[in-house]
Amino acid sequence: MHVKHDYVRRTNCFIAQFIVTQAGEREPELLWFGDCDKSNTIHDYYTLQDSIASYNHICGPCYGIYYSWSDSTRYGYERNSCYGIPRCLWNPALNEIKELPPMITKPNLSSNLTYHREFCGFGFDPVTVDYKVVAIKGYKILSNEPYTKTNYLDYPLSIMIYSLRTDSWRYLQDLSKSYYVRQNSCYNFVNRSFYWLGSYIEFTYKSDVIIAIDLATEECQEIGLPEARIKGSMTYDEEYSERLMVYNDSIALVALYDNYKFDIWTLTGRIWSKELTVKLDCWVKKPLGHYYVDNNLLLFDVGPNYGLILCDLDTEDSWQIKVMTITGSGFCETVSAYMESLVPLNDRDFWKERDKGLSFV
Template identity: 30%
Template sequence: MGKLSYMKLKGSQNLRLRLLLSTLSSTPILIDDIRADATWPGLRPHEVSFLRLLEKVSDDCVVEINETGTKLKYKPGIVMSGRHLVHDCGTSRSIGYFLEPLVVLGLFGKKPLSIRLKGITNDSKDPSVDTFRSTTLPMLKQFGVPSEGLDLKIESRGVPPHGGGQVILSVPIVDSLKVSSQFENTMIHAARGIFNRLLPDVHIFTDHKAGEQAGKSPGYGISLYAETTSGCVISTDTAVSYARGEDEGELEDEKKELSPPGDVGEEIASALLGEIEQGGVVDSTHQGLLFLLCALCPQDVSKVRVGKLAPYAIEVLRHIRDFLGVKFVIKPDPSTETVILKCVGCGLKNLSRKYNGTHNILGYMASVKNGDLPEDVVLEILLRLPVKTLLQLKCVCKRWYALIGSSSFVNQHFSQEAIKNTYLFGITDLMRNDMLLPFAALMGPLNGVFCVVSISGHMALLNPAMRQFKPLPLVHPYVQPHLSSYDDLLGFGLDPSSGDYKLVSIQYFWNEEMDVPHYPSLVSVYNSGSDSWRHFEDVDLVNSSRCAYRSLCNTYLNGVYYWLTEFNDTDVAILAFDMSSEKFQEIQVPDCIKSKEGDLALYDGSIALLSCDLDKIDKCVDVWVMKKEGCWTKILTVGPFQDIKWPLGFWKNSEVLLETGTSLLTLYNVYTQKLRTVEARRKENGFFIYWVFSYKESLVSLKGEGNKCMLWDTSSDFVKDFFK
């Protein structure tokens, strides 16, 4: 039930329409052979720009494009909209290309939409921003869209080839739609001359822009519209400018003289008369949008009359049938030479606005538990909810209890991009006895689960989101009486092959009789599946001459745990432990690290090594990244700094976390090159240990047959005893 099925399409035709309907209907699509045989194959710049626009107004939208651009996989998300958004439409197509689908999406968003669009406002290919304001917006009002909050403000104009125009589109949100019942004066004079033969009251005004408001290219255009006695608006427009071109030389080769304004005025006026002659409630340019709005209406009959069906409108009807399951009844009217179309709408509801607050979600989901929505829609909604809400929804019915607790749902929920990562600091003071959780080590998180180690050496797994706490059995290896443990390495990971959590412990011993280190060391591995430890001896790479370089110089990635270690106080290397094979291996570090202090961290999905020469007054931190085993690349150097004790890791990739000489935490932004202090509650003269990690809540349960797992409560006697 959780596997997504994609509607498979071919070709580049009507890509914008397909993406719009995919988003409205929550239908993932897979499009192949996008201009595969063309000289310039793949997606065009305006199509890529439209995909980026969808990502800006949606949450959890996934776009995958292959290297050639001939294959597109699109999984729609929830339309969030929002205010103060900005999008550069480029110069491949005008702003009008983006406005029509954007206004429809905005109606069904979670929040009202306010977005600034930059680019070309007027050209001869797409409807102009003037036509959109004078014709498209009034048409929306016929479908119950409120006038308040529906607006297009033209701040500056721009024509091809360089654009430079800017508009601000504002769109309110609706629960659902309602059923439809029924430049140069010579150019203006020429257009008025055509109309004055028919009627005297013709009003045409100029909107001359200068300076920055005139855009980056010279040109002019005209937009005409006529309003019928029943309130319908018919429009046409065009613009005259130099041709688009990436190279200035191409522009020089174009014909420098623009079309005469008089000819343009007569041509566009005649075009408007042609649209009026065809009859209907909209012009041919708006037929497709009209049919889409009818299809989105409640499940009642919509009836519209239009002129001759435009080719694009016919394609819209076909895609509406495929995506929304709405079929139109088409009946020609010979007496008026028009076409009457009827349909029963799909009744699209704005579910996005209902996801506002936990109480609204619980109430809404409780109302649909009895099959009001299709199973796949319910699943998509549940996958986007936080853990706390899902735990409450498990009590709604047995079916949801089983679904939310299933391993497939848990895995899908954790992989959802809608559940965001949170970056956290961990801090402990080993000199204090009044800390709420006086742990000595904090490892993870892995799938939302931490491993905590108390000062006394007790270990436990912790899932804060589920509020589950699972103490681990104690390590009880046989140790000879004359040996004592003097150091250990701990590593917490996930076995990719079994899905079990594993904890590896390397114990180093001291021979008290001979006053020397003892070999061999002892390796113990805990497996959450069996809830038990296994012990290994005579591990070649784990010997008495190797010790931890620093207790926190370790990290985990993709089933392997890494420690930065040293041999005989001189040679530095990485010790790696594979959680699946339970084998150790050694990884060399760059030669320059051997004489410097270092730390291990994660950077952009790879193992990173931060090195710093602490003997210098002005200290620089070098960042090395290991893309494949043993191959290091220095990608960054930050500094110099004077009061630096140790580099600790990364904060959201863009900031380096540093510990100062007074044990304060400082963040250095690699882009702005500025430092900021992290506020942390500390006491003076403490012995501090810091952690930084990316946390994402999960539904992973620590309960298992025969395993002791309890509710996480810092006030309980058990938790207090554990951390003593």
């Protein structure tokens, strides 16, 4: 009963993060669309800013809980130590933040390597009744030399898992090889698994694989992408031409080409199916992937200072566009539905109740 808003089905409110400086600084904003009563939301823009001022990435919501971290490795350096960048769980309804313990090192990590970059996911394990954070870590050679592609991409990525019930990190496994993993632009947790796009080449429009981790079994899969999708350098911003999203309770790929057309592919098992092809009547910069189920709307970013648009997938003849008014500057990088929860993050006794046979979801 602690969930106030079901994930994207009943909420017209979401959190958007905008890149506001050339240095990559981000600021979050609460945004509404449609006929939404803002007075029902207890947090305003300033509260949101104050709550997560030290964290510039948001992942969620998972039953009203968010994971947030500071990606200081984005430009090839660490803000603190190799493992000490800020990470937390955040409950905006209770205005509560739980700082996570420092990241552990991979067992038998070579002395000439250090962590470099971090790609994260967050979800709920219904088997153990536990919230889990998944961190995919890359490596670089430990030296004072500037970052290059060769000293990062040559090493397989490692998977670390954090458990809220045990409040600890542990090493899971290495991937089969190194990938350039993309941070998700929306929340991609469905059917117990979290998903990321990966590619063999850094900063490219073309993705080569989907990395999927089942939080209940902790099984990792590397899934191929549909070969029949549009290929080639055909969008204004190549790096953002493909995005993952949750569509009709399945993980889906939205592929944008020539900035006016896009395809939606859904994955069942390991089989891809093209759901639809859409031709827009206006130019868009990139798909954000955030999908409103009841309204059948898909969110796009038009570009710095121009706003966001919603594509109505039901109006097949004209593809109706709804323009969203935003107060942020720069371009939108991620979006998350706004949800509320009464699950406390720092009360250890709460998690002991699970052993009495109680369920909180």
